[in-house]
Amino acid sequence: MHIDMNSYFASVEQQANPFLRGKPIGITGKHKEHSIIATASIEARRKGVKTAMSTYEAKRVCPSIILYPCDPKKYSYITHQFNKIFRAYADCAEQFSIDESFLEITKAATDYFGAVCLAQTIRQRIKEECGEYITCSIGIAQNKLMAKLCSEQVKPNGLTVVQPKNVLSFLDSCQLKDVCGIGHRTEERLNAIGIYTFEQLRKFPLENLTREFKSYGYWLNEASYGRDNSPVVDTIEDPKSIGHSCTLTENTEDEKEMKRCLLELSDRVAWRLRKKGFVARCVRVCIRYFDFTEFVQQRKFIEPTNNGLTLFQTAWQIGNKWRDKAKPVRLLGITASNLTKGKGYQSLFKKERKIRSLQNSLDNLQNRYGSKVWSRASLLYPPNTPSATCS
C-alpha cells in the first residue's frame, strides 16, 4: 500500500488556519518573496500553479494566490503522527518522503478486500487525529512500484486498487513517465528507440534494452510487467548495531576454517545492513577461545560500508593480528556499529562498481529466494564442516 498526502504543506496550513481554506495558496520558503512554491493548494493547482514554480510566475498565472511561508516543524510533527497511525495497522511502514509512505499489509489485510477496509480505517484515523483537511490518496497493489502508481491516479482522497490480474491492462493505460523510476530523460531515450507504451516496452527484446540502458534495462523490463520485489523497509527500527556470531563445531586453530566462518558471518551482517538500508562506520570482531576467555577488537572505517567482503577483510585483519595464536578458537563474532542510513559510497573504480551492481542483483535474488540462493566459492568447501550454532 502506498499513501500520499495531497498538497501536503498547503493542506496542513489550511487545517491550522481556517481562513486559508478553499483558497489558492502557495507554500513558499521562509521568505515569501523571490522564493519558489514548495506546495500549492488544490485550489491553486486548479488555476495552474505548479510545484517549484517561482513565486513571481505563480502570481502571474494566479493573481489571487496567497503566499504563505513554510513551517517545517509543523509538517514533520504531522508526518510523525500519521506514520504512527500507519504502524498501528501495517506489518511495517517505510517513510518514503515527508508526505509519502509505503505500508506492508500482506499479513494485516490478508486479501484485497481487507486492504480496502484497512485503507478506509487509516483514512478515518488521519481525519480524526490530524484534521479533516489533511487528506491522502491511497494505492493498493502487489508491490511498491504498482502501489505508488495507483495512489497517483486519483487526487485528492483517492483509493485505487489494482489486483494482479489487472496489472498489465492498468500499466497499458498509463504513460511511461507515470512510473516512479522513469524520468523525463529516460522517456525521451525510450521514445528514440520507438517505445511509447508499456506494451511496446514489454515486447522490446531484453538484449537490446540492456545494450541501450545497461543494468537499468533489466529494471525497465521488469517494470513493464509491473514487477518489483523491493521490500518495504521499516524506517523506525533503528538498531544501534547488527551482529552475528558462530560457535564452531570443534575448537580450532585452523586459519582457513576461521576465515571461512568469519566471511560467512560478514556476509550475513552485510546483508542485514543492506536490507535495512544502513551503512556501518565501525566493525567489531570477537573471538572466544576454548577456555571461554575472549578477545574483542574494533576498527572504524574511513568510508561507511555495507559490503560483506570489506567487513570481513577488516575484521580478519584486526582479529588475526591481535588474537592469541596459541589458543584454539571456539566462537567467532562480528558486529557492525555506528550505523547510519545510506547506500555505501559510490566507487570511482569500474571494478568496484561492477561488484556493487552484482551485489544488487544477488540481493534481489536473496530477497526473493532466501539466503541459500548464492554463496561465495570460498565458502563451498570443505563440504562437511557446517558451522555449528550460529546466532
Added chain:
Amino acid sequence: MHEFLHDPIDVIVSFCQNRVIPKRIRWNERNYEIANVNLVHTAREGKKRILYFSVSDKTNFFKLKLDPEYLEWHLVELYSNG
C-alpha cells in the same frame, strides 16, 4: 494580514482528557474568545519540548506557543482575514 510576533499573553485554558484546550486569550488589553483549536503540534527547542496551538476566532488565526516548563504563553503568529 499575516504577522509573526513574540508577545507574552494570558490564556484561559481547560484541561480535558490529557489535553490542554485554550479558551480565551488576552492580548494588547483585549480578550479574544477561541472558537476552534484547529491543530496542535510540538517541536523541540534544544532539549525542551514546546507546544504550539493553531487556534481561531471568527476573524483571526492565532498561533500560540506554550513552554510547558515555565508555563509561559506567547502569541507567535497572527493572521487576520481580509
